[in-house]
Amino acid sequence: MRQGKRMSISWYPGHMHKASKELVKLMGSVDAVIEVLDARAPQASSNPLLSDIRKLLPCIKILNKTDLADAQTTRSWQGHYNILKQTICLTSGSNKLLSKSQLIDAAERLLGHDKPVSKARFELAIIGIPNVGKSTLLNTLADRKLARTGNEPAVTRHQQRIKLAENRYLVDTPGMMWPKLEDQAGAYKLAMLGSIRNTAVSADDIAWFAAELLLSEFRDRLARRYDLAGSVQTPLQLLEQVAEIRGCLTKGGKADFNKASEALLNDIRSGKLGQLSLERPPA
Structure with a gap:
């Protein structure tokens, strides 16, 4: 049983490097980004590269797995994110799943398409680190099973486009980490929650x-x-x-x-x- 210095966690397999390049290309064709976070550790589960990748695109942050997190703390995180520019924060958990209509409504408000007469087409990219529940959420939003789910991280490997409603589209992307996990305490929190493959630590x-x-x-x-x-x-x-x-x-x-x-x-x-x-x- 280890009692000395902990090993440093590093997990950035080749398919994630490829996914990162594909995500950069995707940003030129979408109108907003959805980032799915683990409500138990929103900061640790937020990819620090995203702000550079999405540049000025609006962002919907979804605090997922809220049924496993402290409700008051989750409300505090939601308030924290909602005061950020061009950002709306939503929540979802197994006891209260985010609905398709809630997501579309938030996107329309964020993009200025909240007038009933507006039928402007928009496309959203949904991203998240491995095992934050993105695939389960996606299956709920699509009303059918589109993505494999499970407790093993890095299940999704390819982008796929889904029609949510007329002129409303969603692009799913593979779970992606970043090359260097400088915050090792945060990395260990992710490992605790199962977001880092058990071969890495x-x-x-x-x-x-x-x-x-x-x-x-x-x-x-x-x-x-x-x-x-x-x-x-x-x-x-x-x-x-x-x-x-x-x-x-x-x-x-x-x-x-x-x-x-x-x-x-x-x-x-x-x-x-x-x-x-x-x-x-x-x-």
């Missing part, structure tokens, strides 16, 4: 980071889920407790830290620890 490293963060900020959730005693203060002690409670033990009855790490991460990603917001908007 070990579950042990992610779980150790998650344990430190949870003990510091969400101890009450840990106590409820794992019957945590006050004596548990370190990531190692937490993972030992997870192993005991979840039955992640070796044949000799000792903690199996690999299985305990996976169990902790699965509980985080599935919402078993409750609604967790890992970031708060700037004051």
Whole structure:
């Protein structure tokens, strides 16, 4: 079980480099950009290259997976984004999915097409890092299954155009990271949430980071889920407790830290620890 320095996360496979070039070309033919963010970590899940790529194009930000995030914190993030120029922020979660009409209405307001007589054609590009729920959202908006979904990041590999309504089109793009993850704390938050492929960093490293963060900020959730005693203060002690409670033990009855790490991460990603917001908007 790792207790020393964490490995640095880097994940930018060749297909993402290709997708980045294709996205730059696409910007010349769309009217606005939709960026899908994980509501639990909006800042970490926002691609820093997007502002340069979209230049002056208006942006609709969608805080997705709101059912897994703290509601009050999500409202704060929505308020933060809504004061930005040429930006509208919407929300979506499994308990309250964003509808096609809500998206079209927001796009029309953003683009100045909110007058009933206006039938001007527009096209929107929808982007997001891997595993923020973009494909699930897309299938809902299209009223049919267009994209493969799943908890494995980087499922979508090619652009595809979808007709939402008369003169209203949406272009889906592959999930895309950026070449250098300078904010390693943010990168580990993404790994916690499953947005970085597990071949890029070990579950042990992610779980150790998650344990430190949870003990510091969400101890009450840990106590409820794992019957945590006050004596548990370190990531190692937490993972030992997870192993005991979840039955992640070796044949000799000792903690199996690999299985305990996976169990902790699965509980985080599935919402078993409750609604967790890992970031708060700037004051």
